[in-house]
Amino acid sequence: MSHSKPDTVSAVLARGRLGIPSVVFFVIAAAAPLTVVAGGATTGYAVTGVTGIPVAYLVVAAVLALFAVGYVAMSRRIVNAGAFYTYVTRGLGRPAGVGAALVALLAYNAMQIGLYGGAGAVTAQFLADRYGLDPAWWVCALMVWAVVAVLGVARIDLNGRVLAVVLVAECVVALVFDAVMVSHPAGGTVAFDTLAPSHVFAAGIGAALVTAITGFVGFEGTVVFSEETKDPRRTIARATYIAVAVTGLLYGLSAWAMSVATGPDRIVDAARADGTDLIFNLVSPYLSQSVVTVARVLFITSLFAALLSFHHTVARYLFALGRERVLPAVFGRTSRRTGAPKVGSLVQSGLAFAVLVGYALAGADPIVHLFFWITVTGGLGVLILMTVTSAAVVGFYRRISHTEGPWRSLIAPLTATLALGGILTVTLREFDTLLGVAPDSPLRWAFPAAYAAVALLGIGWALLLRTANPEIYHAIGLGADSDTGPLRAPDTVRQPA
């Protein structure tokens, strides 16, 4: 390294680069802490009837931190590192990659569309309480949908500074609520029952674990920013660990605090009775009404931030797949004036609209049937993706020559694969508990089967491309870099056929 040479290039490019806090803010905003605390955790208690939700959040945080070790290490060596299917392509081959891509599309769409149920119901409730209006949940959901659809195609994201302020406010509110709840325990004693590690081996833990994973979805987005950070090696890794740690502790603490306030034996009944109002009802006797109102507004804004963030995620996936021409090339086009991946954005909005109308016509419950069922199904999809991605990290490092130590290239990803695979197994076994349906209900198989179907479809499509259109086949996983595919090898690895 020479220090005598001028380095204007580095200096100029360093301007406007992201530091650790910005990256953390962007991804935690997508995970939407208040949505998880007020919506996910309470509905999780209510639908699954499992009291081990708090410990599940902590266990999942630990497993995801382990997963992040190999994931972040591999992200530095590949292009299009923002998408899970790229890892799968590089580690396990192109057919598996396309299968993963379709699973990801389904999963993120499910996450996003499910959130409309929460946003619609919570907004309707808020308008009813505050202003005495009585709109149907789907009217509110469609209003939110319209705003997301417009912002999506106009490529407007929430401003980083606004996001940071809202996020900090959300965390402060959650912590204040936790303090209030813990200082007013049911029966006068603070109980730690819901944090007992024994829950990990109790019945229904699979349902609790996938509920917890759903709350973390979005943290994997740190790597999208890897080329825009000051120090890609450190910034992304640290931001990812910080995001997982902060959200994990916050979720675990808040879910536990709720069980303290109601008493561990009553938390499930209380959650069933109050739904997403539980946390607000528990603290309102001890706090001024305006604080609770602000918290309710923040709940809605956090849902909105998550909706917009997952909308952009789906549009990005569709764009990357369109650029590779795995999906029709029209998905790879952007709006000339805004640079929005407009076709992907419009298709996602169209799909969400159809689902919302379907739910409204069917008269289904927005919180249980849309918000909880569909987002945890999304969580299941992301769990599948993370399991496969973790295995792909192991496969990737076995095939290249590298200087990465055994911890990052083998031990951590392998352990994470086993842990995530274990969670996946119990989740599938207990999917009836998760949905709160009878053990012989066909629904318990319908949701997981959808993932199997699209994965097979993707694998079949890739195999078809291999014979019919090798040029496209070879660009799989390159995303926006697909133009460079025919000219150079994407990385030092020989791709499996």
Added chain:
Amino acid sequence: MTSTPGGEYAPHLREHPVPSRPVRAVGSAAAHAMRLADEFFYLAHDDQTGRPRLFESALAHGLAAALLAELHWEGRITFERGYVRVVRNAPPKDWLQHLVLDRLIAEPQHTATRTWLAFVATTAYEQVATRMWQLGLLRQHQVGRWWRQRTAYVPADMNTAAWSWARLSYQLRNYQRLNAFDVALAGLAMHTQLDPILLDGAPLAARTFLRQQVEQAHPPLRDLLADLGAVVGGAVLSHRTA
């Protein structure tokens, strides 16, 4: 690399065979030696109002790629497998080309094409606009309300500004082979997603023809264009409103 960069294509640069049928006022066009970045600037802005037809990062990176391509055609640099290499140090006549080349020579520790695209993109818009304004190709205009006034550039002559658009659009729709300069310009448009303005309403075959023409570009240019496409795509993927 077998050919000298720019060598075999150099004659095309300053000769622009007028298409067999005149398109818009031909007489007013191509009075000066055309430069790629200037022509791309025209293509990417409305010929009358000067309003951009392309989103900011694509425009900036497209102009940066155009400036690097100019240096390539002056025989100063070449592109290979994602890296830029300086092949001749002699200063170019044009001050802007000179400025960019000086940076490339002064900071040899940076070799990735994408690094240079990103670096040149930070200043390319102002620089290219200034160069064109000095030649009288653009006029400066104050636009915006008083609280957010800024300088905008408007083409001095609409026909000059529309010339490359008209030429490319006409030739592509009529499946006429493009010369090297136009291949580069069309390639820049294609990789910044500006090509719909060239092919608005044209049959799908015209789009295929454009792709074929661009794929026949000189290998170093194709290498530069691939990186441009990747950088613009990357900007779409990692977009955020900061």
